[in-house]
Amino acid sequence: MHILLLDLGKEMRGGQWQVFYLARALARSQEFTVTLAAPANTPLLTHAAEVEGITLLPLSGARDWGICNIYKLRRAVTKHGAQVIHTNCAKSASLGGIIKKMCSNAFRLIHTRRVSYPLKKGWSGKKYLLADAVVGVSQEISDIMMESAPLLDRSKVSTIHSGIDASRYKPKKDRNDNRIVIGMIGALTEQKGHVVLVNALGELAKYKNLPTWEARFVGDGPLFGEIKDLAEELEISSHLALLGRQDAREQLPYFDLLAVPSVNGEGSSGVIKEGWVGQLPVVASDLPSNLELVEDQKNGLTFPNHDHEKLAKLLRTLMLDEQLRARLVEGGNRRVQKFTDMKMATSYMELYKQSW
Known part of the structure; x- marks a missing residue:
């Protein structure tokens, strides 16, 4: 199964380390292949380049509505066959939602949310409704997402805590x-x-x-x-x-x-x-x-x-x-x-x- 991990953060903070750990584990597994999409020249891509088996997809910037980013992600689905797009920050969730509306059932969309603020109205919240699965990195985050978005299918929400490489x-x-x-x-x-x-x-x-x-x-x-x-x-x-x-x-x-x-x-x-x-x-x-x-x-x-x-x-x-x-x-x-x-x-x- 081919997984495309998407993160639009420009710095190497806690969320980006989680994406790196996940990409590394996928690259080393026997069941998955992985592409990591992030803005060009970010620390996340630099670290990932050192791991054999991770395909890098440098994006044009951190804009979720950027035309070049939309084109590259859509091409990754239609030409390279990404079966899952897994977004890892609020902006990447927006970009993933856009591609999902374009490509419909061509892939599964998974969002991970890392902050315990309620989902907002409008597109900020709707993009989570487009996902096939939504993950909170704590139970509190999962609960708040469900409370603030009544239309969110509870069966699609799960909790996976962040990990650490000791x-x-x-x-x-x-x-x-x-x-x-x-x-x-x-x-x-x-x-x-x-x-x-x-x-x-x-x-x-x-x-x-x-x-x-x-x-x-x-x-x-x-x-x-x-x-x-x-x-x-x-x-x-x-x-x-x-x-x-x-x-x-x-x-x-x-x-x-x-x-x-x-x-x-x-x-x-x-x-x-x-x-x-x-x-x-x-x-x-x-x-x-x-x-x-x-x-x-x-x-x-x-x-x-x-x-x-x-x-x-x-x-x-x-x-x-x-x-x-x-x-x-x-x-x-x-x-x-x-x-x-x-x-x-x-x-x-x-x-x-x-x-x-």
Whole structure:
């Protein structure tokens, strides 16, 4: 069976890594062949070019309504015989929907949705109705899609959590100091909850008899100035390092704790899984998607969304309780085995076969 994976993202973020893992698994399988379509010169195509068996289809850009992209995708169906087009972002879902209207039953259309926002009215929502199968990367996403689109056939909706390739990550480093480093990874945008964590750090600074600590934020984005100003206002600038965008794998080995204070829109958090692979105790907000991963007190700690005071208390507890940290790390080691890249890919392979 020939699968065409479609993603119009220009950067190599979590969603693109999922597409790469899936393309790699398909190329190595005995039952499938795979073409990967993405904008030319994107990191996704660069990584995929290193894997034998993945056919690359460079697109003219990231426009879902681009004439050249429509032509190339339609040709991939009519000439090269793609039996499944699997879209992996909102724009690619639009492009896939256009091709589906043109080619009707020539192929099966599958959409994967990675954010937990309701489907909008008009074409933004209708394109999901055109699919033969729709996947949410968390049960919360699947539920919200069905709630916000009453015409969406429930039998077409399934949940497949994102996976992680543990072999890409480095072991924890011994820094040879007595500090506690609190890490956070993610674009500096509202939904990731950096402001919640900065306020929690302000509370943490009020506690006495704590080990020397600091926080490191990996990522960039529009909230840089706001985060910096808030840290200065709370007088914790000396505790906070804004490291900008870089490969999180280079920083994870130097963290001691990982905070995931997302406030909305979360899918199947790749950062939580990175924390588990990196041997870190994870503290996460209680968004439904996060709770599908984190079992409180077993493989992480959870706090009420937006509650920076509770987050500060949990960070303090972890700083002072080495046994708790070790227990959560052990629980994370076990839990992450349920969310590997191959488990994710195998679930999609089963879906492809069922779609025919």
